[in-house]
Amino acid sequence: MNLTADQLALLEEDAHRIGVFFRLKVSPIVRLWLGIGHIAPGDVSDPDGAIYQGAGQLTGVPDFDQLLNAMAQRLEFFLSGVSAQVMALADESSDQVRDADVDLGIGIMDAKWQIVGPLVWLWRGYGDYLRFAQQAADGPDSITSRVVTLSAGSRLTERRRGRNSYLTDGDQKRRAPGDRFCERVTLYSNFTKPWPILNT
Amino acid sequence: MTAAVEFPRALLREHEGRWSLRGNIISGGQTAAGAFTRISMDGGGVWQMQYDGIALRTREHILMGRAVERIADGGVTPLIMPMCDTRYAPVITLNGVPVSETDPLPHSDDAFFSDDSGYAQSLGAVAFTGAAALHATEFPVEIVDGYDLTLDAGQYFSLIHPTQGKRLYSIIGVQDVDDTIMLTIRPPLREAVDAGTTLDFRDLGCVMVLQSPADMDMTLSLRRTASWSVKAIEYIYPVM
Numbered sequence: 001m002n003l004t005a006d007q008l009a010l011l012e013e014d015a016h017r018i019g020v021f022f023r024l025k026v027s028p029i030v031r032l033w034l035g036i037g038h039i040a041p042g043d044v045s046d047p048d049g050a051i052y053q054g055a056g057q058l059t060g061v062p063d064f065d066q067l068l069n070a071m072a073q074r075l076e077f078f079l080s081g082v083s084a085q086v087m088a089l090a091d092e093s094s095d096q097v098r099d100a101d102v103d104l105g106i107g108i109m110d111a112k113w114q115i116v117g118p119l120v121w122l123w124r125g126y127g128d129y130l131r132f133a134q135q136a137a138d139g140p141d142s143i144t145s146r147v148v149t150l151s152a153g154s155r156l157t158e159r160r161r162g163r164n165s166y167l168t169d170g171d172q173k174r175r176a177p178g179d180r181f182c183e184r185v186t187l188y189s190n191f192t193k194p195w196p197i198l199n200t
Numbered sequence: 201m202t203a204a205v206e207f208p209r210a211l212l213r214e215h216e217g218r219w220s221l222r223g224n225i226i227s228g229g230q231t232a233a234g235a236f237t238r239i240s241m242d243g244g245g246v247w248q249m250q251y252d253g254i255a256l257r258t259r260e261h262i263l264m265g266r267a268v269e270r271i272a273d274g275g276v277t278p279l280i281m282p283m284c285d286t287r288y289a290p291v292i293t294l295n296g297v298p299v300s301e302t303d304p305l306p307h308s309d310d311a312f313f314s315d316d317s318g319y320a321q322s323l324g325a326v327a328f329t330g331a332a333a334l335h336a337t338e339f340p341v342e343i344v345d346g347y348d349l350t351l352d353a354g355q356y357f358s359l360i361h362p363t364q365g366k367r368l369y370s371i372i373g374v375q376d377v378d379d380t381i382m383l384t385i386r387p388p389l390r391e392a393v394d395a396g397t398t399l400d401f402r403d404l405g406c407v408m409v410l411q412s413p414a415d416m417d418m419t420l421s422l423r424r425t426a427s428w429s430v431k432a433i434e435y436i437y438p439v440m
Contacts, residue, residue: 014238015238015239015240016238016240017239017241018239018240018241019241019243020241032242033243034241035241035242035243035244036223036242036243036245036246036387036434036436037243037244037245037246037335037387037388037390037436038334038335038390038391038436038439039243039334039335039388040333040334040335051334051439053438053439054243054436067398095300109243112337112338113243113244113335113388114335114336114337115339117363140413141412141413141414142412142413143275143412143413
């Protein structure tokens with residue numbers, strides 16, 4: 001993590017203004033940040049004018065540690081709101097989430113709420129699964145809140161424990177895009193192949 | 201974005217009103233030495249408003265209030281919540297004569313509405329001299345020829361954005377450098393602005409939703425009048 005001199009100077013002040021940025025590389029790429037309103041931070045890894053959505057869509061970012069002779073972590077991100085993009089992520093794009101790149105970073109802002117220097121990407125991982133949770137309203141005067149949780153790990157998260165996968169067409173294509181080796185697997189379910197009987 | 205319905209200005213009869221920019225601040229707590237660091241992650245804040253004691257005295261007031269309560273739909277439908285700040289708005293003169301509004305605009309066929317009224321339009325006394333980026337908080341403006349006014353910190357203005365609709369901004373700093381006026385505002389611009397866009401200091405408002413479903417409940421007193429309260433929070437349209 002390299003910070004510019006301007007960023008370090010801002011971090012030495014008493015009050016810090018920091019934007020937390022989240023990017024999930026499904027199609028289309030989900031870009032969210034923890035602030036209010038939308039922002040185009042102009043990060044070099046994004047196309048020109050890429051906009052990160054705010055307004056509470058990304059509501060919870062967990063604490064995380066940099067890995068230094070320690071245990072690799074799994075992180076859970078909380079996405080809320082009923083915007084079409086978040087619902088599309090949870091519904092239509094859920095099958096794309098597994099193994100999709102997840103980036104978490106910060107933007108250091110000055111007193112005018114302008115981002116100084118490039119975004120600093122602190123954690124890079126891979127999506128695993130999405131989970132829905134719905135907090136029922138106590139009554140008509142309160143609001144039912146719906147939260148989508150994205151579980152993500154890094155390359156080191158499952159170093160000790162192998163990730164389960166199956167010889168299904170979907171898993172095989174995820175491992176090797178375009179590979180048709182397992183595409184007929186479903187034809188063999190509930191199928192009994194008698195062993196050839198040799199004539200003696 | 202669909203065009204949001206505006207809360208009726210005829211119901212701006214509040215006894216008390218508040219517009220606040222709310223944020224999300226994390227503090228490490230006060231130390232014995234008095235030093236403490238605060239971290240703000242809200243990106244400039246979000247508008248929250250509250251009108252209390254809106255005096256609904258007539259049949260028209262009550263019916264209008266009920267209708268807008270149903271349109272708000274418990275916070276599902278965004279509304280443009282208006283603000284009346286005429287007392288503190290800049291006094292605008294055109295060729296030396298104070299002006300408060302422009303001539304109403306007719307339809308494209310030059311016809312007016314049935315009550316001979318037309319479309320209201322901004323005075324257009326102050327305009328952006330260049331384009332301003334999304335999330336900008338400082339930009340140059342100019343006073344249009346013929347107009348005269350004094351801009352001060354603390355004044356409000358509204359912009360109508362193509363996607364985000366009507367938004368409210370507060371001036372926190374004015375610098376006059378070589379005939380260029382640099383405005384510093386909060387919250388940051390909700391959408392990029394083209395050069396020549398005019399600032400509206402009269403018709404103020406912001407797209408908002410009710411903060412909770414009961415924030416526009418009307419309780420009638422003796423089945424006749426009501427002292428009404430409304431509480432709403434800024435709504436940001438998602439971009440795809």
